[in-house]
Amino acid sequence: MATNPDVTKPASPEEQDKFLNDVFQMCMQRAVQASRDRNTPLVNFKKPEELKKLLNFELQGTGESHTNLLALCDKVFDYSVLSGHPYFFNQQIGGLDSYGYAGNLITDALTTNGHTYEIAPVFTMTEFAVLEHMLKLVGFHNGEGTFCPGGSYCGMLAMNVARLQKYPDSKSKGLYGLPRLVTFCSEQAHYSAEKNSTLLGLGTDNCWKVKCDNRGKMIPEEFEKRVIQCKNEGAVPIMVVATAGTTVLGAFDPFHEIADICSRHDIWMHIDAAWGGAALLSQKYKHLCDGVNRADSLAWNPHKMMMAPIQCSVLLLKEKDLLNRCHSINVPYLFQNDKPYDTKYDLSRNLVQCGRSCDALKLWLMWKAKGDSGFESQVNQALAKAEYLTEQIRKRSDFRLVIPEPEYTNVSFWYIPPSMAGKEENADYFKQLASIVPTIKLRMQLSGKLLVGYSPVGDYPTFFRMIVLNDKVNFEDMDHVLNEIERNGRDL
Amino acid sequence: MATNPDVTKPASPEEQDKFLNDVFQMCMQRAVQASRDRNTPLVNFKKPEELKKLLNFELQGTGESHTNLLALCDKVFDYSVLSGHPYFFNQQIGGLDSYGYAGNLITDALTTNGHTYEIAPVFTMTEFAVLEHMLKLVGFHNGEGTFCPGGSYCGMLAMNVARLQKYPDSKSKGLYGLPRLVTFCSEQAHYSAEKNSTLLGLGTDNCWKVKCDNRGKMIPEEFEKRVIQCKNEGAVPIMVVATAGTTVLGAFDPFHEIADICSRHDIWMHIDAAWGGAALLSQKYKHLCDGVNRADSLAWNPHKMMMAPIQCSVLLLKEKDLLNRCHSINVPYLFQNDKPYDTKYDLSRNLVQCGRSCDALKLWLMWKAKGDSGFESQVNQALAKAEYLTEQIRKRSDFRLVIPEPEYTNVSFWYIPPSMAGKEENADYFKQLASIVPTIKLRMQLSGKLLVGYSPVGDYPTFFRMIVLNDKVNFEDMDHVLNEIERNGRDL
Structure with a gap:
């Protein structure tokens, strides 16, 4: 050109x-x-x-x-992916919410730095309002929170706070002289727990994976066994990352049992509810999150199930002032105390970030537009579609569910081509089922008609993992997914 | 309501x-x-x-x-700050660039996750294009880079890479058994170096501050002295954060001398060019950055002097593949190797972040619209206005420069009200000058007519710190600033 x-x-x-x-x-x-x-x-x-x-x-x-x-x-x-399209089921994003987009139009037009109240007064107040509302939903009645650039970052802050709570001196002295610190998560937890362990100087070897049951939930007895093993080795268990809605299977860990173990052993309980936190918005499904109020911290990504535009991630803490205690370093060029307002509103005082984008306004505007009830119906509808899809898979002999009773909107399944119908279900059979998944996906991707993610997990070889969240998706779209997979796979 | x-x-x-x-x-x-x-x-x-x-x-x-x-x-x-207003000089942001805004309109409309090529093909390619261009400007001819959520985050990744380069095993084992690791920065460096030291488990005590000269530049001899002291204490110097354009005074550290010391002592050299990197765009001013090509890594925030909308931060590394070596953890649900494209384009393989916003497109569109020459003239114009302002301050007897010859667009000065004219310039005098700065600022802020930041730094008590970057600002606006300060301060 x-x-x-x-x-x-x-x-x-x-x-x-x-x-x-x-x-x-x-x-x-x-x-x-x-x-x-x-x-x-x-x-x-x-x-x-x-x-x-x-x-x-x-x-x-x-x-x-x-x-x-x-x-x-x-x-x-021409060449970008329409993640808002009703046939996009690839990841836990999508939907292109009009109010979220409107919020971004405003945030971008007023482009500013969310670090001080002085230059971001309205954005700061929307952040407080949204956090307060989300804290209430989680049941952290005297807590605090912050918006973060992504769920991994939320987990990183939580890990830092957990460590500094246990060893306040390590803020200044680092890890030197401390015993080996160990964090725990389930073997199906998001990989950020491991990444954050490296980043914080703990090392991936000290991020211990706890076994899951066949629905992808952490087994509490296994967790406690590992905690005891850790102590026997002379290391110190500091934190567990439990999950509300695992990435692949959408499993919810047993929070009450995990909380009991944490209080017995003085372990910080963090919940990665990046994906599953939205269940709290629904009277019908919030039971999935039973016990989240017993955690010390919780990460929730409204840019997932709630359809807020990316990035929109929130870390919530049960106790106040921890963020400031762990992160504050006063710098006079930015955080002056001679300001005409309460400087607790200068949010970056409490954060590792200095400059940051104002991510709260779009979520605030969405919430104003929909109210709690709008989000509730969004979540209920998504779950209803996932349940419908599950039902259809059960009815079709050429499909097979990985988890018989999915808890959330992740529906995992294999397609069985006519050439494999009725064959013996041994290891080879599943290996073959797994091998055709990428082929079908690629065909659909090249046709531009459908994007569905896939993955193996635990002992289950590669399968289709459907994610439903977009409120423009309807029941017929669920049939469409199965029909398209059938159409693209029947010669394999 | x-x-x-x-x-x-x-x-x-x-x-x-x-x-x-x-x-x-x-x-x-x-x-x-x-x-x-x-x-x-x-x-x-x-x-x-x-x-x-x-x-x-x-x-x-x-x-x-x-x-x-x-x-x-x-x-x-009604109640937000117009950071794009020609009278906004409070922080290193502003300008409201039409092309940057246009880029955001598109990014938000196509809202997606920048973690894999599959769902963000065009965004990924714009990220590669911009990084390649910036690497060339810095003189990293075989390097790599990534967009990050903010300059502090860039420094955090650089610190992690520096540590893992020195001690590759610490990725898995953590810091246990390692000697005390020490990082260095100047006493006027951005506070993120300290925050990142805590985050990475090194501790703020192990982030050593090096003395600056009276222009705010790190004194290389002091740096080497501290390195030797560190070694004598049995600690290991791993990294220095040098600065191109300090936050308050806009000082550029002596990169060649620092690089010499780093190679003598095997220390990772990171340059925080969040603010000053833009000087590389100008033939006339790029000499300020002489020696940046000798660094191992460099952080550059296009959301500052280049007027890209927030957030837009880039980390550049001289050597390829370090990001992947330091951060990769393969997760099969996201990073499949059976993709129809080279999976080096799945960018989050190399990062701590999983989900991330697509920050490159807006900068790419701005660069397409302006070309190198457009950015060059933007930088030259900003410097010309800062030089004009400096000249006007010199001419006015009721103003006084903090640094006689500012290097960049930060112009630091005090206002001397008539009541103080001709007084003896002792410690009390400067204390009094400092004390009136917040009062004048507040008056201007409440009038809605002008926002100018202030700060103390080093031995200099609180002064006005003007930041010029907005291309809509003209020479008369510089006069306006001085006139407004005069008008609001003459009774003090």
Whole structure:
């Protein structure tokens, strides 16, 4: 693409506004509206090398005209994935919520740093309001919280707080002279527990995996056994990461039993509810989270089941002031005490981050728009569709559930092609079932018609893992998924 | 505000689109266009308690109508800070760049997770393109990089990589059995070095501050002395954080001398160029960064001087594959090797983050729009305005520079009210000068006409610290700043 030789002077304000309007209208048509139309392909998949030829990514010495820029933007839409499309079931994101998008429009227009009240007063207050509401839902009645850039980051802060609670001196002295500290999580927990162990200087070897039952739930007796083993080795158990809604199977750990063990052994209980926290919004399903109020900290990603635009992650703590105690380092250029307001509102005082994006407003606006009841119906509907899908799989002889009774909206299953019907179900059989999953997925991906994730987990070889969250998805879409898999797999 | 009783069914797609259009037009008027008008107040400042009365932040059981939501959005604009306003000089952000905003419109519309190529193909490729271009500018010719949620996070990853380079086993074993590890930074470095030391289990006591000269630059001889002291104590120096553009004074450390010391003592050299990296875009000013190519890693925040919307932070590393070696933990549900593309494009393989927002596209679009030359002229213009401001301060007898020759766009100064003119310049005199700064700032803030940050640093008591970056700012605005300070301070 040639650079436009007449782009020597910057565009006028009016030209820039027109450009912004054009881009916004393009967003409306090519994302907001397009992702409502089931006939729009959800992706025109190209490999990296192909994409490089179709879209000139290279940066150059001189700028492009608005005409050329709009053509580039158009291509961005041509080859991106419509994660808001009703046939996107690949990960725990999607849905393109209008109120969330509206919130982002405002946050981006007022682009600011969420570190001090002074330059982000409204954003700060929306953060407080949302946190307060979520703390109530979790049952942390005198707690505090913060928005974080992602669920892994929430877990990292929680691990740091857990450690500094046990060994306050380690804030200044580090780990030197301390015994070996051990953290625990289930073998099906999110991999961030391990990553965070390395980051915090504990090491992955000191992140101990606890066995799960066949539904993917941590076995409490196994947890306590491991805690005792840890102590016998002279190491100190500091924290367990329990999970509300595991990534693959959507399992909820037995929180009450885990909490009992934690109090017996003085262990910090963190719950990774990044995915499953949303169950708390539903009277019908909040029992899945029974016992979360007994945790010391909990991470919840509204950018997952609640359909907030990415990034929108929250860490909640049962006790107040821990964040400040663990992270505060006063710097006079930023955190002055001679401000005309209570400086507890300068949120980065309590955080490792200094500069941070204002992620609360979009969630706040969504909550204002929907109310608790809107979110409740969203969660109930998602679960109802997952239950319908489960029912359909049970009815079809060429599909087979991995977990007979899924707890959440993760529905895991294999497709059995006609060539394998009635065969003996031995190890080879499952290996073969597993091997055809990526092929079917790729065919669907290349057709642009459906994206469904897959994974192995524990002893189960690779299977399809459906994720339902998008409120534009209906029951027929569940049938569509099974039909498409059938259509793409029946010759295998 | 009463909830609207007729909001019982969700809005139709058409109603939602209208709402989005209305919000966007509000953003255009109340942020994009308003921040071009010098007569618009940049903030209508209210304390938290006042704000709570003016805007109903509380979340409720049921949703609000679009009419009510739009009224709420309007109030968000009423009480937010226009960081894009030409009179916003409070922090190293601002400017509200049209192309950056356009990029965000697209990223938000296609909201996705930047962890795998599969669901973020175009975003991934823009990330590669921007990183490649920035690596070239820094002089890391065979390097790699990643976008991070903020500059502190970049420094955290760099510290982790530095440690794991020195002690690869610590990835699995943690710090146990290792000697005490020490990091260094100047006493005027960003406070994230200390925060990251705690986070990584090293402890703030093991983040050693090196003395600065009176321009705020690290003194290399002092650095080497401290390194030798560290070794004599039996500790291991692992990393230095040098700074390109310190937060308060905008000082650039002597990179060549620091690099020499690092190679003599086998120390990882990280440069925090969050603020000053942009100097590399200018032929005229890139000399400020002489020697940055000798670092092992460098952090650069395009959301600062380059005016990219927050968050937009980049970590660059001189050597390839370190990120993967330090952070990879393969999880089969996410990082399958049976993908139809080279899986090096699944970026979260190399990161601690799993879910992450796609921050590259907006910067890529800005770069496409402006080219290198556009950014160069932006930097040159900002420096020219800062130089003009410096000149005006020199000419006015009631102002006094803190640093006689500022290197970057941070201009630090005191205002001398008539009551203090000609007084003896002893410690009391400076204490008094410092004491009036917050008063003047508050008056200007309450008038909504000007936001200028202030800070003490090193031996210098509190002074005004002007930051210039917004390309809508002109030379007259520099005069306006001095006039406003004069006007608000002459009775003190």
